[in-house]
Amino acid sequence: MADKNRTVAASLDQLHENERIKSDSDYLRGRIKESLLEPITGALLGNDHQLTKFHGIYQQDDRDLRDERRKQKLEPAHQFMVRLRLPGGVLSPDQWLTLDDLARTHANGTLRLTTRQTFQFHGVLKRNLKATIQGINAALLDTIAACGDNNRNTLCTNNPEQSWLHSEVYEYAKAISAHLMPKSRAYHEIWLDEERVAAGPEEGQQEPLYGATYLPRKFKVAIAVPPSNDVDLYANDLGFIAITGDDGQLVGFNVAVGGGMGMTAGEPQTYPRLSDVVGFCTPDQAIDVAEKVLAVQRDWGDRVDRKHARLKYTIDDHGLDAFRAEVERRLGYGLEEARPFEFTDNGDRFGWVQGVDGLWYYTQFVENGRIQDTDGHSLMSGMREIARIHDGDIRITANQNLILGQVSEENRPRIQELLDQYGLTGIQESGPTRRASMACVAFPTCPLAMAESERSLPGLLTRIEGLMADAGIAEAGIIVRMSGCPNGCSRPYLGEIGFVGRAVGRYDLYLGAGYAGQRLNKLYRENITEDRILEELDPVLRHYANEREEGEPFGDFAVRQGYVAEVQEGRHFHD
Ligand code: SRM
Ligand code: SF4
Numbered sequence: 001m002a003d004k005n006r007t008v009a010a011s012l013d014q015l016h017e018n019e020r021i022k023s024d025s026d027y028l029r030g031r032i033k034e035s036l037l038e039p040i041t042g043a044l045l046g047n048d049h050q051l052t053k054f055h056g057i058y059q060q061d062d063r064d065l066r067d068e069r070r071k072q073k074l075e076p077a078h079q080f081m082v083r084l085r086l087p088g089g090v091l092s093p094d095q096w097l098t099l100d101d102l103a104r105t106h107a108n109g110t111l112r113l114t115t116r117q118t119f120q121f122h123g124v125l126k127r128n129l130k131a132t133i134q135g136i137n138a139a140l141l142d143t144i145a146a147c148g149d150n151n152r153n154t155l156c157t158n159n160p161e162q163s164w165l166h167s168e169v170y171e172y173a174k175a176i177s178a179h180l181m182p183k184s185r186a187y188h189e190i191w192l193d194e195e196r197v198a199a200g201p202e203e204g205q206q207e208p209l210y211g212a213t214y215l216p217r218k219f220k221v222a223i224a225v226p227p228s229n230d231v232d233l234y235a236n237d238l239g240f241i242a243i244t245g246d247d248g249q250l251v252g253f254n255v256a257v258g259g260g261m262g263m264t265a266g267e268p269q270t271y272p273r274l275s276d277v278v279g280f281c282t283p284d285q286a287i288d289v290a291e292k293v294l295a296v297q298r299d300w301g302d303r304v305d306r307k308h309a310r311l312k313y314t315i316d317d318h319g320l321d322a323f324r325a326e327v328e329r330r331l332g333y334g335l336e337e338a339r340p341f342e343f344t345d346n347g348d349r350f351g352w353v354q355g356v357d358g359l360w361y362y363t364q365f366v367e368n369g370r371i372q373d374t375d376g377h378s379l380m381s382g383m384r385e386i387a388r389i390h391d392g393d394i395r396i397t398a399n400q401n402l403i404l405g406q407v408s409e410e411n412r413p414r415i416q417e418l419l420d421q422y423g424l425t426g427i428q429e430s431g432p433t434r435r436a437s438m439a440c441v442a443f444p445t446c447p448l449a450m451a452e453s454e455r456s457l458p459g460l461l462t463r464i465e466g467l468m469a470d471a472g473i474a475e476a477g478i479i480v481r482m483s484g485c486p487n488g489c490s491r492p493y494l495g496e497i498g499f500v501g502r503a504v505g506r507y508d509l510y511l512g513a514g515y516a517g518q519r520l521n522k523l524y525r526e527n528i529t530e531d532r533i534l535e536e537l538d539p540v541l542r543h544y545a546n547e548r549e550e551g552e553p554f555g556d557f558a559v560r561q562g563y564v565a566e567v568q569e570g571r572h573f574h575d
Pocket of ligand 1: 058060081083113114115116117118119120146152153220232235259260261262263310369400439440441442445446447448487488489490491
């Protein structure tokens with residue numbers, strides 16, 4: 001605590017504007033209450049849109065309508081994205097039904113599963129925001145800190161083949177999320193009408209961990225259970241890798257720090273970076289370790305340049321050894337040496353699997369995480385009917401898919417019937433490459449999108465699948481990821497084939513990531529159209545079909561054959 005927000009105290013004027021906004025916000029209250037009541041505009045007032053992020057709410061506008069509205073001299077079609085905090089991605093069927101209902105009454109009629117195991121609503125109007133949050137709260141869910149400069153949704157491996165460990169490890173995901181959650185009551189006062197307790201001595205202590213200016217930037221934690229790396233552990237600021245003893249029981253976690261994907265085009269001082277494993281801690285130390293890693297980043301992170309403020313840059317600036325030493329100093333003990341482990345892949349296991357608990361788990365492919373009814377596939381209606389009869393839980397994966405968990409033997413045929421009836425089985429029969437693919441949201445809601453992503457990957461994949469079929473490798477599962485800009489929300493730098501949007505219809509093409517999420521890919525072609533993408537990929541896919549070694553993943557092949565150089569040390573420094 002001694003040096004907390006030292007930099008802030010030095011001089012707010014010299015820091016990034018957001019530091020003042022946070023500092024002046026009265027612990028995330030700002031004028032949000034007034035903003036919500038202002039009828040003249042569909043937007044929030046002043047800087048309140050920066051503060052609502054800490055409550056899981058982003059102000060956006062419909063970019064499909066932007067030009068037309070500008071011509072008509074209308075303000076942008078303001079609307080909001082609302083993101084849930086859902087540690088480990090687990091919810092009940094009743095909670096699903098609430099979210100489904102809110103999506104249809106208060107949002108754009110779809111639900112969006114995210115790459116961090118949670119839900120987003122899009123298209124919520126200002127006048128419906130409060131009712132949406134209250135509806136979420138009534139289902140015992142919340143949106144606290146789902147965005148903003150704080151700890152984001154905590155990921156946890158959901159692989160049903162490891163169900164005996166899942167319940168134990170999931171408890172850590174929940175505990176870390178709760179421990180690192182902002183403690184300000186602003187959320188409860190603004191959205192849930194809680195009365196503010198009169199100012200007293202405790203006023204100054206509203207955020208014992210974060211202080212008045214929270215973190216320099218977002219902070220992300222994941223827990224993985226090897227051999228599955230379905231959470232892309234190395235892409236997180238802080239990762240815990242579950243280590244089991246000979247009896248299969250949890251003995252502790254390897255600790256990894258400094259991962260992140262985001263970069264800015266043309267700014268080589270920004271780069272994706274995979275985290276480094278720095279040691280091992282016992283289960284009862286995990287929360288303390290999470291707190292101290294976050295605290296060092298709080299105090300050492302860059303509060304001047306937000307593009308240089310993530311933990312990965314703090315670590316590269318100070319050196320890994322110095323960072324680890326500071327964490328250990330604050331812990332009061334050293335981390336043990338990391339234990340051996342192996343990740344085999346970062347994908348999901350589709351279809352039915354029986355857990356050691358005797359119950360059944362069904363993983364459903366959801367293309368780019370969008371839950372909606374389309375021609376032939378009534379995913380939204382089907383899931384509604386399934387949730388009505390399902391007596392287990394529902395789990396979201398970090399690959400934007402969902403799992404029906406703990407299905408009883410007796411309920412399984414009924415659920416299968418609904419899966420068939422609503423066309424979910426049809427979606428499931430997509431080829432292995434499509435099922436391993438992910439795209440971020442991008443247009444029309446994301447303000448940062450430079451190119452289409454969610455709306456364009458399905459069509460591009462059809463063309464890539466065509467090339468693969470012609471080359472005789474339709475059955476190969478290649479990890480393809482697309483992002484609409486270099487921020488990398490679909491973790492495209494971990495795609496065996498990665499597309500990163502540069503302008504409408506143009507993408508950077510990356511090749512060569514590791515199949516288990518252990519190696520970044522590398523830029524292969526810059527700023528090319530979809531037609532050029534296919535021209536470029538065709539010979540590489542044919543080469544792969546003819547000369548791959550037994551079981552060799554496409555990313556490894558692309559590196560071995562020299563299409564791209566191997567990325568060293570988990571860092572993606574630009575050529
Ligand atoms: Fe992201 C910003 C969507 C996962 C890196 N991300 C955004 C915003 C909120 C745009 C904005 O700032 O206004 C996007 C909203 C789009 C929309 O309309 O819904 C957005 N990010 C998403 C989601 C929904 C993508 C998806 O298709 O699933 C994911 C929501 C996760 C969640 O539930 O919490 C999402 N974003 C990620 C990930 C992947 C991950 O966390 O594993 C990353 C890369 C990992 C990382 O953080 O480095 C990611 N998002 C970013 C960045 C770049 C951060 C950086 O350090 O440079 C931004 C831009 C920013 O923060 O300035 C961003
Ligand atoms: Fe938006 Fe870029 Fe993230 Fe895609 S990668 S959702 S375009 S910020």
